[in-house]
Amino acid sequence: MKKIRVVVAGPRGKMGSEALRMISKQDDLELVACLDHKYEGEYIRDFDSLPNINARIYTDIQKCLSEVNADVLVDLTTPEYGYIHTKTAIENGVRPVVGTTGFTDEQLAELTDLAEDKGIGVIIAPNFALGAVLMMQFAKWAAKYFPDVEIIEKHHDNKLDAPSGTAVKTAQLIQEVREQKQQGHPNEKETIQGARGANFDGMRIHSMRLPGLVAHQEVVFGSTGENLTIKHDSFHRESFMTGVKLAIDNVMKLNVLVYGLENILE
Numbered sequence: 624m625k626k627i628r629v630v631v632a633g634p635r636g637k638m639g640s641e642a643l644r645m646i647s648k649q650d651d652l653e654l655v656a657c658l659d660h661k662y663e664g665e666y667i668r669d670f671d672s673l674p675n676i677n678a679r680i681y682t683d684i685q686k687c688l689s690e691v692n693a694d695v696l697v698d699l700t701t702p703e704y705g706y707i708h709t710k711t712a713i714e715n716g717v718r719p720v721v722g723t724t725g726f727t728d729e730q731l732a733e734l735t736d737l738a739e740d741k742g743i744g745v746i747i748a749p750n751f752a753l754g755a756v757l758m759m760q761f762a763k764w765a766a767k768y769f770p771d772v773e774i775i776e777k778h779h780d781n782k783l784d785a786p787s788g789t790a791v792k793t794a795q796l797i798q799e800v801r802e803q804k805q806q807g808h809p810n811e812k813e814t815i816q817g818a819r820g821a822n823f824d825g826m827r828i829h830s831m832r833l834p835g836l837v838a839h840q841e842v843v844f845g846s847t848g849e850n851l852t853i854k855h856d857s858f859h860r861e862s863f864m865t866g867v868k869l870a871i872d873n874v875m876k877l878n879v880l881v882y883g884l885e886n887i888l889e
């Protein structure tokens with residue numbers, strides 16, 4: 624069996640280290656290298672907290688991709704470097720699977736065009752947890768009938784981007800079906816700036832950051848005399864790994880960029 628040769632960017636992070644553990648258990652995946660911003664030339668096996676894998680760490684993506692003959696780059700880093708890594712991977716014919724959130728609309732559009740030009744598969748998934756993907760789909764369905772909606776996302780306090788990628792993707796999916804509407808009282812005024820949350824096409828997104836949280840979201844719909852709440856919780860980062868594996872397998876069959884795991888679920 625030919626194994627898929629994978630590079631992981633961000634191997635010491637919360638998600639990256641979980642991805643290494645997942646990859647180490649798969650017969651059809653091989654971790655061939657990692658990208659970090661330090662520890663050039665060291666090996667994953669030398670870190671006590673990481674699985675015993677004989678993969679070298681590179682700090683220069685160009686050098687890494689020219690030496691290791693990778694099929695897929697899994698990026699779990701930061702918005703700034705995730706974008707650079709994704710672009711460089713596409714330019715080098717390596718298929719990116721990107722969990723990193725916080726890309727701008729312009730960056731997503733540019734990467735979409737680049738993938739199309741090169742005819743290369745890319746998956747950018749703001750959330751790899753299957754339950755979260757279903758939560759977003761259920762919210763899209765509900766929004767056809769309930770145009771009054773607010774999104775509350777709750778994350779650990781080491782998160783760099785707000786709102787979360789999942790909240791933005793949820794709002795985008797809702798926007799596709801929701802009748803355009805400015806919610807709340809037409810004359811409402813914030814006496815403290817930000818009190819009503821971020822405004823996405825008239826919908827409000829509220830971001831909580833607290834120690835102890837992992838990744839949680841509620842989509843709350845309001846109507847006369849009733850509320851509907853669609854809720855998802857990730858209590859452990861293992862919850863994202865089924866989706867990461869699915870994305871690695873599927874990106875090998877694609878020749879365009881897809882944004883959201885729902886596009887590859889049967």
Ligand SMILES: NC(=O)C1=CN([C@@H]2O[C@H](COP(=O)(O)OP(=O)(O)OC[C@H]3O[C@@H](n4cnc5c(N)ncnc54)[C@H](O)[C@@H]3O)[C@@H](O)[C@H]2O)C=CC1
Nearest residue numbers: 633635636637638658659660700704722723724749750751
């Ligand atoms: N799509 C999904 O299902 C999920 C996405 N995420 C996203 O994944 C990203 C990472 O999240 P966490 O693991 O929680 O963060 P983290 O802070 O634990 O890990 C990020 C890692 O990236 C590394 N890094 C920073 N600059 C780098 C560079 N230039 N090259 C290589 N590595 C670099 C850091 O050293 C760190 O180890 C975030 O954008 C987060 O929003 C997180 C959870 C699930």
Ligand SMILES: O=C(O)C1=N[C@H](C(=O)O)C[C@H](O)C1
Nearest residue numbers: 724749750782787788789838
């Ligand atoms: O940073 C995180 O932790 C997460 N980020 C993703 C997001 O921004 O939606 C996915 C998940 O919510 C965890």
